[in-house]
Amino acid sequence: MEYLYSPWPWYVAGPLIAGTMLLLTLMGKKFGMSSNLRTLCSIGGAGRFVDFFRFDWKKDQWNLWIVVGVIAGGFVALQFLSPEAPQINEDVVEQLETLGIHSTNTSFVPTELFSLDALLTLKGFLIILVAGFLVGFGARYAGGCTSGHAISGLSNFQVPSLIAVVGFFIGGLVMVHLIFPLLF
Template structure:
């Protein structure tokens, strides 16, 4: 049972991702999480407000199962397949940088300094709203999210996905090294 509690080696998880992508390719399906937002809006009657949501959303129901599976799998893994007080391995440089920003390193995946009702104020709410809008806008503008472009698009050798993934990395570096320290 130890293999369940430990991170899987790249050659196992990478192989499983490759097999999944091959199956999706053979079935003519595209993988991506952000496309589910369009499906959910179409199911909810979004076609009454925009023609973008007028399409046969039943063809994409399989992808909603992926989202629900990710949510359920994350819950099961964090509550039943993780050792208690199991801290993720983070580099000492990152731990020092977080401590310098006032974020404790013993808070596991959700630092209470960032993810608690006590810290919810106007600044935090504004960050969440603006960040959510930017992520949603960026995913729509780029024609997909990081998982769709980096996994599905790159495996299909699509140049727009390569450009998007490069943009994701550049944006992430700018956020972490320039904007994040200004916000906190």
């Protein structure tokens, strides 16, 4: 299949993100993906059991369109805008190969981690379960997710968002350099 476009350069994508954030700020809206899970749980009736989910979700339903856009955008990007898998630095490829990951530079995600075969093992299931819990706990504890703090919070000059983003980066470094090698 012939691919239609190249990825957008930073000088196009960056101002589009900034413009979107400006519009949301002027409209009094906050952007964040983890809040969509709260909205979906509230729609599903979780408010009957947990006070956190008892709120007027109808005022936040606009944000669910962000989820639809992310899914549609990911599909379009993969099918039409991505001629090949991203090429990773050779040093990183060697490090990943020592951990048993040999699919770098051939797919967008390591198939050793994200294939159905890998996820349907006990180890894969436990990793997804624990990771999902930690991400959910972290987003709730930090008062938002990486997209909410890093895009929305930082664009509004919120110090708590800066602290959260620094924490996210430190957590990512700890995961990649200390925990990930223990798991694989």
